[in-house]
Amino acid sequence: MRWFFPTKLDPSKWQDFYQTKYQYHAKAFRWIVILMCLAEVSYFVSDCQTFGYINWKMLLPRTAILVPLILFLFFNKYHKGYIANIFFGYFLMHACMWCTIWAIYYLENRDYAREGFIVMHFGFLALGLAAPYYLSSILHAFIFLNIIVSNQFIHYEQYEMMLSLAVPLYLGIILFQKILENNYVDHYIDHKKLEALSTHDQLTQAYNRNILADLLIPGTTQLRKEFSQDTWFLLLDVDFFKKVNDTYGHEAGDVILTTIADCIHASIRKNDFCLRWGGEEFVIILQDITRMEAITIAERIRASIEQSDTTPAVTISVGVSQYKGADYHQAINDADAAMYTAKHSGRNRVVCYND
Structure with missing residues (x-):
């Protein structure tokens, strides 16, 4: 039950907690964004396999993600605040999904969209390691909007199946992220106690x-x-x-x-x-x-x-x-x-x- 009811944190500490959590996972967060974008580019190969030949019109949808990726890497290098980086990272994940939707539009066989969207869920799971739970659950939920809107012009044959598979995946991921965040609260409190012990004189509570x-x-x-x-x-x-x-x-x-x-x-x-x-x-x-x-x-x-x-x-x-x-x-x-x-x-x- 400790997973669901963590040690209470002083309300004034939450901003520092989320910044510390982000900084702890910042390198992994950056690499997750990079790898997901590169994976998006690599799907050009599977697109060509679907057509049976090299179809160059698929290259632009698959490589368009590189432009916002470069902007993200530049921004991430100089800006260390967690909120802006989290929003930018999740934007790129959704951009990957929209590049996939763009590519799917040209495919005759659109059954593979279901598997592609499932892969996106695991990208959101990985990003959530660095994000506040409340933000990750909201930003991840836009995946349903992506599916619903794109269905208006793509008309997925397995539309209902996409949604029925996505809902339990989403709920499981946000529950898992909540458990991880609760555990990190304990880690954060212990870290702050050790930090205080190492930098404070125990008699006077002045710094050492x-x-x-x-x-x-x-x-x-x-x-x-x-x-x-x-x-x-x-x-x-x-x-x-x-x-x-x-x-x-x-x-x-x-x-x-x-x-x-x-x-x-x-x-x-x-x-x-x-x-x-x-x-x-x-x-x-x-x-x-x-x-x-x-x-x-x-x-x-x-x-x-x-x-x-x-x-x-x-x-x-x-x-x-x-x-x-x-x-x-x-x-x-x-x-x-x-x-x-x-x-x-x-x-x-x-x-x-x-x-």
């Missing part, structure tokens, strides 16, 4: 250094392009934290670190990043912000921690530096230098690098 793999250009120490020179780094350190651990114990120290993380998250924006850098140090990456705004946020964090009701009361020293668009380590080092200036200036203060 593993999140940098998502923030950096692969193979470099440079932040992704969306991080401009309006990006600022904060490096904060808890004042006299070793003394807190020695006097009050590590459990008290853990509570303080958790409180500090909560204060940070309450003071920054949704597009900012808070990382536990190590021990009692935190790094905060602020995007699309001015120097004064970065200092204001740092002061807000410092004040909220100073006013928190931890036992014992603690303060922090904060270094602020600008990311110059190259190696992010330089911004960390600059913030670290500013933070040590704050330490040597009496602690419990914010210092901006080069101030």
Whole structure:
């Protein structure tokens, strides 16, 4: 019964779920579209076998599908959103069917149409691996419209048989796709849990250094392009934290670190990043912000921690530096230098690098 009643997913997660599902099957989806279109072209051979000779008038109906296929491959290369790619892929599958109908129009013996349309169902089954269930069931159903409309001018001898064979195939396929999607919900939830475990500090729920793999250009120490020179780094350190651990114990120290993380998250924006850098140090990456705004946020964090009701009361020293668009380590080092200036200036203060 778990197949029919999957683990419930937060409504806000469905778009990410469908995008993740599509990305997981994206390569297979692309190849399914390619192979179905190439299969459509290859049926020129069976057409000629039906006629008993090479009939060149069948070449255009069978090769016309190559034009939208080329457009799809170009679009698919540069556009990664699931909705547009799903619609384009299903459009090509229906285009294959209409090319088949075009070819059938020239055939004297149209009994083979039934088998050809059955093959189309399995193409829709394969495409449905990457598509949302609700979309695949709707887009697949247009196969009946194709048959009904084309019968108006082709007049299939086995028209009723085509429909009676298509209905159970369609129902079986959409049921199978529903079962697969339900199973993928469990896979998605487990994957997100593992992802959170690998990128989050378990004590404070701040990010850990593993999140940098998502923030950096692969193979470099440079932040992704969306991080401009309006990006600022904060490096904060808890004042006299070793003394807190020695006097009050590590459990008290853990509570303080958790409180500090909560204060940070309450003071920054949704597009900012808070990382536990190590021990009692935190790094905060602020995007699309001015120097004064970065200092204001740092002061807000410092004040909220100073006013928190931890036992014992603690303060922090904060270094602020600008990311110059190259190696992010330089911004960390600059913030670290500013933070040590704050330490040597009496602690419990914010210092901006080069101030």
